[in-house]
Amino acid sequence: MECQNCKQKFEATTKYCPNCGKKLVSEAQIKLPRTNLFLLTVFSFFSGGIYFPVWYMKRRLFLGYDQTHKLLFNKWIFVGATVALVIATILGAWYAANLGIAEDTFRQQGLEKIKRGEDILSVYKDNPELFVKRIQSEMNLSMIDIGIGLIGIYLFIASFASRSTLNVYLREYEQKPIPVWLWFGLAGSSYILLPLTGLDGIRLLWTNFPLIFLMQYKMNRLSIR
Secondary structure: OEOOOOOOEOOOOOOEOOOOOOEOOOOOOOOOOOOOHHHHHHHHHHOOOOHHHHHHHHOHHHHHOOOOOOOOOOHHHHHHHHHHHHHHHHHHHHHHHHHHHHHHHHHHHHHHHHHOOOOOOHHHHHOHHHHHHHHHHHHHHHHHHHHHHHHHHHHHHHHHHHHHHHHHHHHHOOOOOOOHHHHHHHHHHHHHHHHHHOOHHHHHHHOHHHHHHHHHHHHHHOOOO
């Protein structure tokens, strides 16, 4: 058996490396996680991006061995990120619905004000609760976007570490590694173009999709003998 941390070879009779003390992961545990790219796309989009941390969690042994990036690929961090995204998605939908109701009410009452020749902003003077509801909904949505963005940044950092580990496999089996310029090019292009798709508020999360797609494509083509 070989330690993934110090590369020392020895008999597989212990759970920890006798040379560096790191917990050992057997080759049987480190399975090549192939999956269909179409299914990856479907899971990603229909889950609203919640599948992203799940994707990493299912591949954390392969991508990080729980050794070189032990904290970054901690199972419970990915579980927490998944739960946080589920809660944020539900709350975001609720706040967006409240904001939509407030905006529709403002438009309806505003049209009546215009017909009477009054200032449209006097709607808020007559109905201050409507103004408070709209401001609170907008603030809550901003907080949700910030939270989702922070999770997106964490996953981007995890993806960069994953790229390094995956490149080790690719070089070992004489396949072309993923260059840094392509990595940041995909992320940067996605960040710029995503507002055109209506994902402006959570684009820090969705910049991970092309990166995950590329890594999975490479894994599917990786031939480990």
